[in-house]
Each structure stands twice: as structure tokens, then as C-alpha cells.
Amino acid sequence: MxxxxxxxxxxxxxxxxxxxxxxxxxxxxxxxxxxxxxxxxxxxxxxxxxxxxxxxxxxxxxxxxxxxxxxxxxxxxxxxxxxxxxxxxxNDDRFFKMKPTLIYLLFAGALGIGLLRGESYLQDVMEGALPISHEGWMVLTRRLAGFFFALALLNEAIWRTQSTDTWVYFKTFGLTAAVFLFFMTQGGVLKRYSTEAEGGDSKDG
CATH class of the missing domain: 1.20.1050 (Glutathione S-transferase Yfyf (Class Pi); Chain A, domain 2)
Incomplete structure (x- = not known):
């Protein structure tokens, strides 16, 4: 549809x-x-x-x-x-606190499977919204897979060692800010692999 x-x-x-x-x-x-x-x-x-x-x-x-x-x-x-x-x-809050860990592990795993097949599932999900080459999508996908895996580990560390208050603030603001900052710092990839510019460098950043 x-x-x-x-x-x-x-x-x-x-x-x-x-x-x-x-x-x-x-x-x-x-x-x-x-x-x-x-x-x-x-x-x-x-x-x-x-x-x-x-x-x-x-x-x-x-x-x-x-x-x-x-x-x-x-x-x-x-x-x-x-x-x-x-x-x-x-009546156990641990299950809900584990949810972000599993979400990020699933996303990292899915992106990783695509990379092993030489594909960028991120490109499929975003429907090619960014004007970059396939190689650029692969670089961005590798970085995002690693980023998601890091977030999964961070969530585990936070909920297992910190208070519920700290975890709620981390979940509400920390994770959202982290994802935003990740994409804000990928300008180099977008510029290097842009399909809108001539003679883009094809090095893996």
C-alpha cells in the first residue's frame, strides 16, 4: 500500500x-x-x-x-x-527495561545479515531517501549496526547498575539524543558518497 x-x-x-x-x-x-x-x-x-x-x-x-x-x-x-x-x-520491571537491549540487538543483527549479503537493509527501510551511492549506504549501515550494538550494551549497563529514575531519564532523553547525534555526525559520509556531486571520493570513512 x-x-x-x-x-x-x-x-x-x-x-x-x-x-x-x-x-x-x-x-x-x-x-x-x-x-x-x-x-x-x-x-x-x-x-x-x-x-x-x-x-x-x-x-x-x-x-x-x-x-x-x-x-x-x-x-x-x-x-x-x-x-x-x-x-x-x-510485577517485575526488569523485562521492560530489557526491551531496548533486544530492539537494538535485533536491528544490529538485521543490518549485519544484510551486510553479509552485500546489501544495505537501511537503504531499503529509508527507501533511498538520502542521495548517496550504494557504497555510501553500506558504510552508513556498518556504522549504524555498530552503533545499535553499542546502545544495546549501554542499556544493559544502565538498567543493571543504576536506579529506575536514571534508566527512565536515559531511555527518554539519552537514547533519543544519541540517535540524533549519530546521524548529525554522518555528514562526511553523505558528502563523500553523494550522487548529486561529480567525482565523489569512494574511500571508506
Whole structure:
């Protein structure tokens, strides 16, 4: 199904809105305990329980409005449902905290498999949005695969050694900033392998 154009502000709200709501709700409930059906739950668990249907709703709305979902969005939603659900069901926040690790490992692994086949799955996902050669896509894909693997290790280190507060701040702001900075620092690749310029250098940066 071909994609439809929607208001970019609405698209951004649907993509990051649930994360913002999760963060705000966590700040309001982090020091409280809730008793439901004779079982005590931390605020983090209840916020996670609310985050799951919110993510499902926002993803379905994105699909309805744009006519498509990326594989990344689908995989992310599935892991949120599975590991968020396990955290709520077992009353154990560790499962939800593991989710970013698994997401980044899956992405790194998928990109790595493509590289072994001489392909850039990143190029397929982004539908050739950047005006760079195939070799440029391969360089960018190698870097992104390594970056995702590093993020998976970092998430493991944070949630296993730091407080829930620290992990929530890291998940909400740290990971988002890291991804943004990664792409901001890839200007050299975009320039070197640009298909819009003549005589681009083909060295691997």
C-alpha cells in the first residue's frame, strides 16, 4: 500500500507522544505504591501497563493515516507488548527495561545479515531517501549496526547498575539524543558518497 502524506506535527505527536506521556506519568507516580487485587505495584509498573495500549493506539492511528508502517515500527511495538506485558503480569520491571537491549540487538543483527549479503537493509527501510551511492549506504549501515550494538550494551549497563529514575531519564532523553547525534555526525559520509556531486571520493570513512 502506498503511503499517504499527513501533517508532520501530527506524525511527530503520534510517534513520540506516548513516550512523553510515559515519562510524565512516571514522574507523577514513581514514589507511590498501588494495591490492586491484593497485590502491590510500583508506579513504574502501572505506567508501563498504560503505555502498552497507548503505543498500540498511536501505531494503529499512524497506519490508518499514512497507509503503511515500517518493519522497525512493527518490531518495536511487538517487543513493547511482549516485554511490557511480562513486566506487568509478573510485577517485575526488569523485562521492560530489557526491551531496548533486544530492539537494538535485533536491528544490529538485521543490518549485519544484510551486510553479509552485500546489501544495505537501511537503504531499503529509508527507501533511498538520502542521495548517496550504494557504497555510501553500506558504510552508513556498518556504522549504524555498530552503533545499535553499542546502545544495546549501554542499556544493559544502565538498567543493571543504576536506579529506575536514571534508566527512565536515559531511555527518554539519552537514547533519543544519541540517535540524533549519530546521524548529525554522518555528514562526511553523505558528502563523500553523494550522487548529486561529480567525482565523489569512494574511500571508506
Amino acid at each position: 502506498s503511503g499517504k502524506t499527513i501533517n508532520p506535527i501530527l506524525k511527530t505527536v503520534l510517534e513520540i507522544g506516548p513516550v512523553v506521556v510515559f515519562f510524565a506519568a512516571y514522574l507523577l507516580t514513581r514514589e507511590r505504591m498501588f494495591t490492586i487485587g491484593g497485590t502491590e505495584y510500583e508506579g513504574f509498573i502501572l505506567v508501563t501497563a498504560g503505555f502498552i495500549p497507548l503505543m498500540i493506539l498511536s501505531t494503529v492511528l499512524l497506519w490508518k493515516l499514512t497507509g503503511k508502517l515500517s518493519k522497525m515500527q512493527i518490531v518495536t511495538l511487538l517487543l513493547i507488548v511482549v516485554f511490557g506485558g511480562l513486566s506487568v503480569w509478573l
